[in-house]
Amino acid sequence: MSAAVYLEGITKRFPGVVANDEVDLEVEEGSIHALLGENGAGKTTLMNVLYGLYQPDGGTVHLDGEPREFETPRDAIDAGVGMIHQHFMLVDTLTTAENIVLGHEPRKWGGLAIDRVRADREVRELSRRYGFDVDPEARVENVSVGVQQRVEILKALYGGADVLILDEPTAVLTPQEVADLFEVFDELAAEDKTIIFITHKLGEAMEAADDITVLRNGKNVGTVDADATTREELAELMVGREVLLEADKEPADPGAVGLAVSDLRVTDDRGVEQVRGVDIDAREGEVFGIAGVDGNGQSELVEAVTGLRTPESGRVEIGGEDVTDRSRRERIDAGMAYIPEDRQERGLVMEFDLVENGLLGSQHTSEFAAGGRIDWEHTREHAEEIIAEYDVRPPNADAESASLSGGNQQKFIVGREFARDPDVIVASHPTRGVDVGSIEFIHDRLLDLRRAGKTVLLVSSKLDEVQQLSDRLGVMHEGELVDVVDPDRVTEEELGLLMAGETPEDAPSIADPPGGDR
């Protein structure tokens, strides 16, 4: 049996860089193939070549043993290749069925009108065949992200795709939706569909794929059997050196309360109460983690703590001082660093270069702007130090921040915030979208700060991250801190239950930090 997809020696150059360097990739028909690599390894570029978005500078794309040339995605779609992008391309106001048939609408009255009845029926059949739970009449804007993704998959299948490419399909999903997606993969593979999915998460590649191809710096550094490999082997292939997957952490030595939140109530922009009486007492030398399914009030909590949102009631204290009514700027001055959840809206000014972005939040300090006059020379040095220390690529302080990839943007923000020499660090999803090597680095720096006696409030939807780094772990559900548990003793099942709002009998809850003396 010949491979469904065979990419032979694909080379793709962009000005100043080789994104894909003679990459070979072979994917068997009916198999699930993970394309694994760090940010900027060339995974998406390679798939864009297969999908006809880019023309390769060298090499050939073969489908079912035939060499093909795709000038546009249209050609690729006609040849049975479908791609589901990270950002969905659906029309929100249309129904799922309308979205799925878009471009291939069944017609009636001699092609004059769309046969909606048939469209609905066909979508229903297709959906049933693959075990998808998709209501053809629901509007896309009203269905969950997981369902939207299925709509995208169905759309590709409806268009006749035999090869499905998914770019970071799990990035937008909850853990349960991820599990469902992987079941869908199995269903599709059983129907002889070929699946290639891009990821930088080791665990997902191992869990879902039959084979894993690792890209590093635009080169294929190896294809391995998912059942026969280990996380360590994959991490080493990705990064090119040995990686410590577990952060080294000595027992906490908590001091006084560095960041206190008491009975905090916060409403969102629509006036809905999202934080319902939360109490937190994060201590110096401690990482206080907050776990929870996204959208359970974490964002509003963080915004209220950092001064971006005015709480309805309650108090926020930094080092024992009430800062509830202080502005964002006063909180920065009081020694608070903040890695925001949304780096492109908040964390960086996209149009500014890195020199100017390095100044964000410090533009009134005497170090950078004594007497209101900005010291650009010092600011530039500052940005260059961050770039060097945090391995921001490209290492060019004059680069516009919009031009950096997400992982590098994140590294720059983390570097800038840690460089403030803060007393309190609020880190919201600090490693979101960052590759393995950088995750290790950011985790180490967070633990350095903890060692130095700083207070860290860590919010993350990655369970392994909060569990690994935290000394105490609060779980949020519907705006309440349902429990504070010992991350070393709590099981993933117990966490799962807590996140779902249920209270397991024997959850190892702790009110005070381990070893803490009051």
Next chain:
Amino acid sequence: MSGDDSTIGRALGGLVDASAIERILISLAALGLSVVVGAVVVLISGWVLSPCPSAPFATLGGLGEFCYNPIEVYWVLLKGAFGSTFNLATTLQETTLLLFTGLSVAVAFRAGMFNIGTQGQLVLGALGTGLSVLWVAPVVPAGLVGGVVLVAVGLLVGAAVGGFWGAIPGALKAYADANEVITTIMLNFVATGIAFTLVSEVFKDPGSQTVQTRFVPEYAQLPALVLGIDGFSMLALVGGLALAGLVYWVLRGTSFGYDLRTSGVQPDAAEYGGVDAKKTMVSSMALSGALGGVGGAVYVLMVAGQWQSGIPSLGFDGITVSILAGNNPIGVVPAALLFGALKGGSLVIEFDLAVPQQLVGVLRGLVILFVAMPEFFRMAGIRYGYGDDEPAVATDGGTPREGGADDGGDSE
């Protein structure tokens, strides 16, 4: 999105990514192109008119007569702008005034606000200047010393009044969420109404039929220094140029400017960086209004010598000047000069040639349209996320604005 491969997408992307020098070259090319297109318009309108009232400039067998010579039209336009001392002074007078109003609009734009109200700020600033100079004049000695004091007072009061009038829509936006486009337009009417009423009822020059104040003393008017033509002062021009440099420095080199620009391009990031959004709105609109007010002061002290009703629409032209300049304070200088030259030149065409006034207006419009459009589309392109820089591709060949090609969990 930036991965748009359509022709329009590529064109917008190219404009967004253009470097400063490329943008200047694009502007110059657009200027050249507008002349070519304008020449064709002149030819055709001359042909439509045939038979010509006077001797045709060219006759093509079978096609008919062409009444106007496009080369001559543009030559007279150029001569009209720069050809004589008087013409040059007219051009530079307009240039000087537009420098101030252009800067006013540019500052607001950079802070993310569309100040349509520069006209009103200018009108009231001019009134403040006129009245304060008339009020102080009796207590200072005549001559140079008195002149220096009066000019200083006039400029300060003009800036203060304009700044106050600009701060109002800023505060309305910050604290009452009122759209500044609407409020500034409305405040223009209010400003004109207040000024007209005050002058006609209280401060009217008793020796005049029209609604105007008395003239400020001769020695309080800005001296010509060079060219020797009334109505243009080299001092004001140099002051305007220095102000452009100062505004550039404030935007680029100070904490206030950083706050202002950050609020202008990305308010959420500014808030994150500790910028007080409301305060910045008010202060940047106040600065914008103050620049408009100085424009009004210079109008009184250099051009009119008094406040009079029917002040020309310098504030509105400032909007176009600012867009032409890409809202860059330094770019305002050539943009104001272009406007000034068009004004000076077109006045002369009407005298010298049989070309109708409306046609000259078309030529002016073409120049502005052609030069402003690339910048306009560039602004639109930025807004809708077109273009990506080379380094982006250099790291991963991806779509950086969307969160990086290989960027994982960018959203929940």
